[in-house]
Amino acid sequence: MSLIPKETVDQILAQADITEVVGDFVSLKKKGQNMWACCPFHHEKSPSFSVSPAKGIYKCFGCGKAGNSVQFIMDVEGTSFPEALKYLAKKYGIEVPEDNPTPEYAKEQSERDSLFIVSDFANKHFQERLHKHDHGSIGQSYLKQRGLSGNTIRKFELGYSLDEWTDLTDTALKAGYQQKYLEATGLTIVKEEGKKFDRFRGRVMFPIHNVSGRVIGFGARTLKSNDKKSPKYLNSPESDIYHKSNVLYGLYQAKQALRMQDMCYMVEGYLDVLSLHQGGIENVVASSGTSLTEGQIKLIARYTQNITVLYDGDAAGIKASLRGIDLILENGLNVDVVTFPEGEDPDSYIQKVGDTAFKTYLKEHAQDFISFKTSLYAAEAKGNPVRKAEAIREVVTSIAKIPDSIKRTVFFRSCSLIFDIDEQVLISEYNKMQLQERQQPKTGSPELDQMHFPEEVEPEKPASDTDVLVRYEREIVRMLLNYPDRMLEEGMTTCQYMLEQLEDVEFRTPLYSRFMELIKEKLCDSVVPTAEDFINYPDQEIRTEATNLLSDPHELSHNWETHSIFVPTELDLLPYGAERAVLRLKWRNVELLMKTEMEKLRLVTDPQEQDRQLNTILMLKTLHSQLGDMLGIVVNR
The missing domain is CATH 1.10.150 (DNA polymerase; domain 1)
Known part of the structure; x- marks a missing residue:
């Protein structure tokens, strides 16, 4: 793993606002003290994904995903811990110096970064050719003919590839870029005999960005009307950074508008996106001519649950794409449909009627998909x-x-x-x-x-001794994380009380044993452990479980206070709750010790040793009974 200095990591964690980070990917709505949304990691109909600004964590009570800002980026972007830190550092303008990356990680990261770097170089090269090369006027003329303004061209970073065999390849190699990365991104094609040439020649270039804004591939339109051999549109091939089934053209530019408008307009082509965006409809994306995939639908669902599909007037094309809409329905999103007059597509129609009339047309002609399909x-x-x-x-x-x-x-x-x-x-x-x-x-x-056909439910099995013990140990750690410095009585915090009471109790669950060791280490350094210590801990298992323990799916409604009804919270009853948690764990540990000693007794043959063993069991039984009495548990004698 790459070693990012601890002070830099701490700075990133301090500045990364969980609401801002998650808000870049899903539409959050405030409810109580927390923010809620439909989970971006699994399909659901009602929001179970919670973000706690106060604690700096997220938690889905449906699929169980949980963590801090760094973990969210790791989950949503599929990146490593260092990559997630770099993402957040870039977002908040923090410089990341790196020390001593391992050879394996350095190689892997270098390969991936090289693909991004080459793609970025090509993007700038195509833009330079469009704006500064003599032949760039060919591309500019086409874009102006399609009604695109200079602002739109710059915002979407459109470019032009010269109608020459090796313009990009020669320029890149001369600048020091390696051929293997040009080939890996599909920018350069290499034949078996060693001959190499540019994939894109004589085309207007549409760079494709990922959600973070990095260029991962290109779409390209030929400007040769008489060339019947070449396809009108050509896309980059699949690569380690470009997977077309998980990409939507224009999403990077549209994501803020998708959240604000709570609606996504889905079109087919690049120019449809550009014309609508220029006309003030910025919440628009394109599937770029591919059949709609579940990965693309999940991308949209991060920002809104509402999709309006804008169809060309071609009836055959509409019938062919209906299966993709079924996939949207299956993922629980709401789907409307708008069709245009025969021979028109979104791009041509907005150019024809203007921005205002086009927006009015969308409102007046949108109908839900099922009604549309039925009719x-x-x-x-x-x-x-x-x-x-x-x-x-x-x-x-x-x-x-x-x-x-x-x-x-x-x-x-x-x-x-x-x-x-x-x-x-x-x-x-x-x-x-x-x-x-x-x-x-x-x-x-x-x-x-x-x-409609629920499965027959098997009878619930009684919890094993181990399950119960895990639950009791978990409760101790949960209270220590949530209320470490809360005073239970004068001069006694939750942390002090629990550790003092459980001084001789060994935690048997490895994960919770590690938590207790970390808490004790902190206290040995005269530092009270905080939730942040565990939410931001380097080990993912600790981070995830800490987030789970700090998350609560329920909040007390403020209406109780409005009606002057007092409902005690866990905090109000903390001294009682802490005492009960300690007693329950002790009671269960004594019970397990009794079972262990009874098993030993069966193997003992020496009479004196038997007496000693029986005395130990009787002593444990007495203690077990006393603890049971304190808890109000009826113990069979």
Whole structure:
């Protein structure tokens, strides 16, 4: 691992605001003291992802993901700990000096960074060719012809590749960039005989950015109208930094608007994004001609749960893309559809009618996807009973993708009216589909699998001795993390009380034993341990569990205070709670000791040793009974 100096790490952790960091990826809404959102790591219908500004942590009570700002970047971007620190350092303008990276990490990081660096070089090269080279006027003329302003061209960093075989390759090699990285990013193509040439030639260049704003690939449009051999659009191939199924064109420029507007407009092409963005509709992204993927849908879901798909007027194209919409429904997002007059696409139509009229058109013509699909198929099947039956099944298939049962019910009713068919028939067809799906290997949504046909629940097994002990040890550590310096009585903090009471108790769960050791180390240095010590601890297991222990899914409503109703909190009852937690752990440990000693007794044959063993067991039984009495536990004697 790369060694970033501790003082720099501390500076990053101090400045990284959890709300700002998470807010770059999901739309947070305040509820009580915390901020809430639908989790960016798994599909859910109602928010269970909590961010605590006061504690500097996030926690999903659905999938269990938890941590601080650094861990969030690691989870959401799939990066290492040092890479996440660098991301935050860049965000907050902190310089990161590095010391002694290991050879393995240095090599791996160098390879990946080299791909980003070469892509950035190519991006600047294409921009330079567009704005400063004599032949750049060819690209500029095309972009102006498409109605794009200088501001839009600069904001999206558009460029131009000269119509020459090796312009980029020669320039990059001369500047010291290695050929293997040019080849790895797909910028240079190398033939078996060693001949090399540029992938992009004579094209307007559209750089593709990741969510962080780094260039990871390119889309390119040819300007040769008479060239039938070359494709009109050409994209970078897949690489270690570019995976097209997890990328949306324009997302980097749109992410703030997606959160603010709580809506994502989905279009097909680069120019659709550019024209709409220029027209004031900045919450727009494109799938860049690829079929919509689950990875792309999850990207959108970080910022909003609402998608409006803008279709060209081509009916065949609409039918071909309907499957992608089913995937959006399956992920629980709300989908509207807008179609344009025949022969028009979003780019051409906004150029034709202007920004204001275009926005009005979107508002007036948006309809939910199920109603749109139902009307589309009903019109095609009119007068043909066989096609009508096929159309109904097609629509029911889409409705079945919706996880929300209330939404499904509403759409079944709407569909029954349009098709003029009994609603119960549609529901029966849906249940048949669900039954067939259950009889096959599960490939769909687990929520749908369980919705109408719940599995038989096995009787809950009683908790083992070990499970109970883990729970009691966990409770001790939880209280120490949440209330270490709280006074239980004059001159006695929670930390002092618990460690004094448990001085002779050995924690048996390795993770909680480590927590106790770390707490004791802090106190030996005359420092009271804080939550931040563990949230920001280098070991991920400690960080994750600390976040779990500091997270609470429930908050007391302020309405109780408004109505003058006093409800005691855990803090109000802390002396009682701390005492009970200590007694419970002691009681369980004594119980386990008794079982151990009884097992030993069975193996003892010497009468004197048997007497000693029996005395030990009787003493433990007495202690166990006393602790049980203090806890109000009835113990069989």
